[in-house]
Amino acid sequence: MPVTIEAWRITGQSQIDSYVGRWVELAALLVNELAVDQVRGRRADPPADRRAALEAAFQRQGWTPSHALTSADADRLVDVAAALHLAFAGDVGALNQALVRHAAVPNLHGDPPVLAFHHPGADLVDAWAADAGTALAMVIGVGQGVRLRSCEADGCELVFFDVTRNASRRFCGLSCQNRAKATAYRARRRT
Template sequence: MDFNSHTDGVIKVAVGLVNSLTPGERRGRPAPPPADVAAAATEGLRVGYPEHRPATEAEAAELVEVALRLRAVFAAVAAGDLDTAALRINALLVETDARPMLQRHDGEPWHLHFHGPGGAMAGDWAASCATGLALVLGSEFADRLGVCTAPHCDRVYVDVSRNGTRRFCSTPCQNRVKTAAFRARSKSL
C-alpha cells in the first residue's frame, strides 16, 4: 500500500494474524482453528516481518484474541460499517494504551513503533495493528480493507491495487467465482 514501510508491515501482520489464527472458511474449504497455534501465530507475524522470532504458546494464545478482534474490524469495513470499525479500533487503542515511540534497532533507521506499557508481544502487536488500521480507517484508503467475497472464503486482505476495486483474497478465489459464473452462463444457453 505504500503508507510507509513500517506501517505496511504492521498492516500485513494484522492480515496475517487474522488469516492464520481465526477459524472460518478459506478458499472454499472449512478452516478450523489451527492445531499448532504457536506456528500459526509465527506465520502470521512473518507475513509482515519475515525474520520475526517464533511466538511461544502463551504469546500465541494471546495473539488469537487480538486476531479475533482485528477480524471484527475487517468484517465491519467489508460490510460498509466504518463507524463500528472505528469504534472497535478506538477501543483497542485505549485498552493497549498505544503510544507512538521512535525506535532504532537491529541496524534499522529510526522508525515509529506503537507499544503499550507492558511490553508483551500480544499487547505490543495489538497496539501496533490497531494504530496501523486506525491510520488506514482515518484516510481515503479505508475501502482497501476487505473480506473475500468468494463463496466459502472469509480471508481478509488489503487491496494494494491503488484503485480500491479488489474483492477477493487471491487469484484462486477470483478464478473460482469466474469459473462458476462461466459454467452458469454455459448451462443457460
Template structure:
C-alpha cells in the same frame, strides 16, 4: 504507494492473522504454526513460546476481523480500545533492514499486544486517509477471508488464496457452457 511501507506491512499482517481462522479450519493450531507466522510476517521483538501466547494471538483475531465488518465509528472505537488497552506510546525506531518507522510498544511486550498495536496504528492511517473501503471481504461465494486492497485503482476483489482464479475458471466454464448447442 498509498500508505507508508510499515502501514502496508501491518495491514497485510493483520489480514493474514484474521484469515488464520475460518471456514477451512484453524491455521494457527500450535506453537510451530505461530512460529511460522511470526517469521513469515517479519515480526520483531521477543517471544514467550507458550500456549498462553498462542491463545492470546488467537483471541485477537475476532477483534481484528470486526474491523472489516464495521462502520467508521466502530472501527475508531476498536482502534482506540486496542491502543488504550496496550498503553501504546508511539515512537520512531530503526532496526534490522527497516529505516525509521513507528512502534508503539516495547520490543519485549507480549506478542499479541504488539500485533494488536501494529494493526491499530496501521488502521489509524486507514481511517485518517478515508480509506476504509480498501478493507473488504473476499467476493468469492465460498470464502469469507478478509482483503486489504492496496491497488491503485481499488480493484482487488478476492483474497490471496486462489479465489480470483476459481472465480475466473467458474466464469469461463459458464461462458463455454452457454455457447454449446
C-alpha cells in the same frame, strides 16, 4: 478539537508508507491464521498448535519477529486477531476498543529512535496489537479503509490489504478468483 491530516498524494493516489503497510500485513496474517472459519471454499479448523502455525505463516511472508513467540503469546493473539478481523469488516468501534485495551500510544524508543505505537516495556502481544491496530486506524483515517478487504469468493473469509492502484482487488488470490469465475460461467450457461 480534532485535527485532520491530509493523506499524502501523488497524482491523486493516497500513499501508505512502508511502516503502516508492514503492520497492516501483520494484521491480515494474524486474522487469516487465527480468526477465519472458511478458506478458499473449505472449512478451516483452528490450528492445533497456534505458535507453530504463526511461525510457518511468518516464514511464508518473510516476517521476522523481534522476539520469540511463545505458546501463551500465540493463544493471546487469538483475541487480537478477532478484534482486527472486525476492523477489516469496517467496525471502527471494535478497533478503538482494541487500541485502548492494548494501550496504543505513539512514542519513539530505541537507538536509533523508532516510531512505535506501544510502550517500550509492552509485551509482544500488546506491542503487536497496538502497532497493527494503529496501522489499520491510520489506513481508515486517511480515507483508504476500502483497501482493507475480505475475499469476495463464496466460502472464503481471508482478508488482505489491497495495494492495487485503483483499489479494485476482489479476491484473496488466484484460486478464489478462478472459483468465482467458474461459478459465474456455470450460472450463465444454465440460463
